[in-house]
Amino acid sequence: MPKPNTSVVIVGAGASGLHSAGLLQAQDVDVIVFEARNRIGGRLLSLPADGGHVDLGATWFWSNEPRMTNLVEEADLSAFAQHTAGDMVVQQAPGPAQRLDGNQFATPAGRLARGMQSVPETLASLLDNDVVHLEHIVSAISVVDGRVQVTANGQEVTADHVIVAIPPALAASAIDFDDQLPEPIAGLARATPVWMGSTVKVVATFEHAFWRDEGLAGAAFSYVGPMREIHDMSGPDGRPAALFGFCSLGIGDPAPTEADVQAQLLDLYGPDAAEPLAIHIMDWRTETFTSPKHVEALNNYQTYGHPRFQEPTLGGRLHWASTETSTVAPGHIEGALAAAERAVQNILNTVQVAD
Ligand SMILES: Cc1cc2nc3c(=O)[nH]c(=O)nc-3n(C[C@H](O)[C@H](O)[C@H](O)COP(=O)(O)OP(=O)(O)OC[C@H]3O[C@@H](n4cnc5c(N)ncnc54)[C@H](O)[C@@H]3O)c2cc1C
Numbered sequence: 001m002p003k004p005n006t007s008v009v010i011v012g013a014g015a016s017g018l019h020s021a022g023l024l025q026a027q028d029v030d031v032i033v034f035e036a037r038n039r040i041g042g043r044l045l046s047l048p049a050d051g052g053h054v055d056l057g058a059t060w061f062w063s064n065e066p067r068m069t070n071l072v073e074e075a076d077l078s079a080f081a082q083h084t085a086g087d088m089v090v091q092q093a094p095g096p097a098q099r100l101d102g103n104q105f106a107t108p109a110g111r112l113a114r115g116m117q118s119v120p121e122t123l124a125s126l127l128d129n130d131v132v133h134l135e136h137i138v139s140a141i142s143v144v145d146g147r148v149q150v151t152a153n154g155q156e157v158t159a160d161h162v163i164v165a166i167p168p169a170l171a172a173s174a175i176d177f178d179d180q181l182p183e184p185i186a187g188l189a190r191a192t193p194v195w196m197g198s199t200v201k202v203v204a205t206f207e208h209a210f211w212r213d214e215g216l217a218g219a220a221f222s223y224v225g226p227m228r229e230i231h232d233m234s235g236p237d238g239r240p241a242a243l244f245g246f247c248s249l250g251i252g253d254p255a256p257t258e259a260d261v262q263a264q265l266l267d268l269y270g271p272d273a274a275e276p277l278a279i280h281i282m283d284w285r286t287e288t289f290t291s292p293k294h295v296e297a298l299n300n301y302q303t304y305g306h307p308r309f310q311e312p313t314l315g316g317r318l319h320w321a322s323t324e325t326s327t328v329a330p331g332h333i334e335g336a337l338a339a340a341e342r343a344v345q346n347i348l349n350t351v352q353v354a355d
Contacts, residue, residue, distance in 0.1 A: 001155075002032050002034075002133050002136070002152070002155065002157055003032070003157070004155075004156070004157055004158065005157070005158050005159070006030045006031060006032045006157060006158075006159050007024075007029045007030040007031065007159060007160050007161070008020075008024055008029055008030070008031045008032075008159055008160065008161045008162070008163060008347060009031075009032050009033075009034065009148070009150045009157055009159045009161075009162045009163070010031060010032070010033040010034070010162070010163045010165055010321075011034055011138045011141075011150070011162065011163065011164050011165055011166055011171070011175075012033075012034075012035060012036075012042065012164075012165040012166040012321075012322070013033050013034075013035035013040040013041070013042070013120070013124070013132050013134075014040075014041060014042025014043060014044065014120065014165060014166075014322070014336060015041075015042070015044060015119055015120055015123065015323075015333050015336040015337060015340075016165040016321040016322050016323060016336035016337070016339050016340045017033055017035070017042075017163065017165030017166075017321065017340070018033065018040065018120055018123035018124050018127070018132075019123050019336070019337050019340035019341070020163050020165060020321055020340040020343055020344050021033050021123075021127055021131055021132070022123055022126045022127060023340065023341065023344040024344055024347070025126070025127060025128065025131065027348060029347075029348075031131060032131065032133065032157060032159075033127075033131055033132045033133065034133050034136040034137075034138050034150070034152040035132060035133065035134050035135070035136060036135070036136065036137040036138070036289045037134065037135070037289050038134050038135050039134070040120045040121070040124050040132065040134070041057075041117050041119075041120040041121075042057075042120075042166075042289070042290065043057040043058060043195075043196065043284070043290060044057050044058050044116040044117050044119055044120050044333070045057040045116075045117060045282070046114070046115025046116055046117035046118070047115075047203075047280065049205050049240040049242065049277075049278070050205065050235075050239055050240035050241070050277070051239065051240065052113065052114075052115075052235035052236075052239055052240045053113070053114055053115030053117070053235070053240075054115070054203045054205060054233055054240060054242050054244070054280070055115050055116050055117075055203070055233065055244075056201055056203060056280060056282040057116060057196075057201075057282075057284075058116045058196075058332075058333055059082075059109075059111065059116065059231075059233065059244070060082060060109035060110060060111060061079075061109070061110045061112075061332075061333060061334070062108075062109055062110065062332075062334075063108070063110065065329060065332065065333075065334035066334075067334050067337040067338060067341075068110075068119075068332075068333055068334050068337065069110075071119065071122065071123075071337070072110070072112065072119075075118075075122040077112050077113075077114065077118050077119070077122065078112060078113035078114060078236075079110045079111065079112055079113075080110070080111055080112075080113060080235075080236040081108065081109075081110065081111070082108070082109040082110070082111055082231070082232070083212070083217065083218065083232040083234060083238075084103050084105065084106035084107070084108070084217055084219065084232075085103075085106075085217060086103060086211070086212065086215050086216045086217035086218070086219075087099050087100060087101055087102060087103060087215060087216055087217060088100050088102070088103045088104060088105065088216070088217055088219040088220060088221065089216065089219075089220045089221075089268055089269070090220065090221050090222070090223075091220065091221070091222035091223060091224050091264075091267060091268060092223055092224075093223070093224065094224050094267075095267060096267050096270075097220065097222070097267055097268045097269075099216070103217040103219045104219075104221075105217070105219040105221075105229070105231060106217070106219075113235060113236050116333070119333060133152070135153075136152040136153050137152060137153060137289075138150055138151065138152045138175060139151050139152070139154075139174070139175060139176060140175060140176040140177075140178065141162055141164070141175055141176075141177055141178075141314075141318065142176075142177060142178035142180050142314075143180060143314050143315055143317055144158075146315075147159065147160065147317075148160070148161060148162045148314065148317040148318065150162055160317070161312075161317055161318075161319060161347050162314075162317060162318050162319070163319045163320075163321050163340075163343045163344075163347075164318060164319070164320055164321065164322070165321035165322050165336075165339075165340065165343075166289075166322055167192070167194040167195075167197065167290065167291075167292075167322050167324055168188070168189035168190075168192045168309070168320065168322065168324055168325065169189060169190055169191070169192050169193070169194055169292050169295070169298055170194065170289075170290070170291065170292050171189055172186060172189040172190040172292075173190070173292035173293065174292065177314075180314055181313065181314065181318075182313060184308060185308050185313050188303055188306055188308050188309070191298065191300055191303055192298065192300075192303040192304070192306075192324050193295075193298035193299060193300065193301055193303070193304075193324070194290060194291050194292070194295050194298065194324070195323055195324060195330070195331035196284060196331070197284055197285065197287075197290055197291035197295040197298075198249075198284070198285055198291070198295050198296040199246055199247070199284050199285075200226075200246070200247040200249060200255045200256070200281065200282065200283045200284065200285070201244060201245070201246055201247075201281075201282045201284070202226075202227055202244060202245045202246075202247060202256070202261050202279065202280065202281050202282075203233060203242055203243070203244045203279075203280045203282075204242065204243050204244075204261065204265060204273075204276040204278070204279045204280075205240050205241065205242045205276060205277045205278050206241040206242065206243075206273070206275075206276055206277060207241065207275075207277060208238075208241050209232070209234045209238040209239075209241035209242075210241075210269075210272040210273075211232075211243075211269055211272070212232075212238060214272075216269070217232060218230070218231060218232030218233075218234070218243050219231055219232065220245075220268050220269075222264065222268070224264070224267075225247065225248060225249075225256075225264070226247045226248075226249070226256035226260050226261065226264060227245030227246065227247055227256075227261070227264055228245070228246055228247060228248035229245065229246050229248075230243055230244065230245040230268065231243070231244055231245075243265070245261075251296040251297065252296070255281055255283040256281065257281075258279045258281065261279050261281065262274075262276070262279065303324075304324055304325075304326070304330035304331065305324075305325065305326050305327035305328075305330045305335075306325075309324075309325035309339075310325075310327065310342060311346075312346055312350070316350065319343040319346055319347060320339070320343065321336070321339040321340050321342075321343040322336065322339055323335035323336040323339060325339045326338045326339040326342070327342075
């Protein structure tokens with residue numbers, strides 16, 4: 001049961017909300033995090049597989065991302081390099097794919113042995129026990145008598161500030177702001193795409209990374225689908241053995257079935273791909289706590305890191321976090337962390353936080 005009064009309420013226990021909470025707690029600011037799901041992490045979601053992990057949300061981080069690289073180093077999150085060595089395959093038309101020399105997707109990227117979910121787990125481990133409240137859906141935010149009132153599961157909590165660490169378009173559609181959100185910012189929030197919110201991600205695990213034996217990188221591009229772009233998702237030293245693909249779907253197209261995926265894997269990699277241990281299909285479009293309805297219709301990425309997201313609203317009481325609001329690496333986990341730092345700095349700099 002959350003206490004009825006605090007200094008800062010944070011909506012969402014993704015990377016952005018959890019990092020915000022840690023930074024505030026480190027300054028002795030009283031903080032509550034409301035998380036709608038029964039788990040932390042939001043778009044960071046890893047599944048156990050064959051003694052390791054595969055990722056249904058974010059997969060990679062990059063060496064030019066200082067926040068992520070520091071966090072991974074300091075928490076010793078067992079990073080390893082994305083497997084890119086070998087040739088790729090391309091499927092130009094229905095039927096078997098062709099092998100190409102080299103791998104056009106061979107961009108260096110980092111992975112985490114325990115999956116990307118080890119990022120939110122690390123951030124949450126820094127928080128006091130009673131900070132994060134799972135299965136608490138925030139439905140209303142308004143300013144009453146100079147303080148912000150946040151309603152979660154029908155209960156009201158009053159605070160000096162609220163950090164909205166969920167995609168702005170989701171906030172605009174799912175949270176009742178009592179008509180207090182000024183239209184320029186409300187309109188901007190409604191129009192801001194959810195990064196990867198229109199994506200269907202597929203992960204297939206195998207007994208063995210057979211493609212590597214044949215000098216293949218596991219990378220593939222398909223003009224046929226349902227998966228458009230495919231990469232190796234095996235763990236360090238090839239275990240668990242896995243491939244993952246992003247599907248390219250038209251607005252309203254259904255997610256592929258396991259049979260669709262299986263048929264395409266056979267076309268791409270031949271009979272060795274006939275018996276996956278498991279096929280996971282994650283449709284982020286239908287995740288109520290990631291994507292608002294009609295998420296595919298949002299396509300103006302110029303809104304990312306918009307100046308209005310950098311400023312508080314609701315009389316200085318509401319601060320935007322979430323990766324979409326970041327001026328740095330918007331869309332990436334790095335952006336989620338940077339947005340948290342800006343939101344917290346705005347609270348610490350500009351307003352006296354009550355005890
Ligand atoms: C398929 C996919 C692949 C990706 N690949 C990469 C990658 O390789 N590298 C990379 O850097 N980034 C990648 N990303 C993006 C990355 O996952 C995000 O940038 C990052 O996780 C966003 O964190 P966030 O905290 O801003 O938002 P979220 O992770 O969306 O967190 C928001 C949280 O708020 C909660 N919430 C929502 N509504 C409410 C409510 N009403 N009340 C309370 N809580 C609520 C949600 O449950 C969630 O936990 C990928 C994303 C996806 C989906």
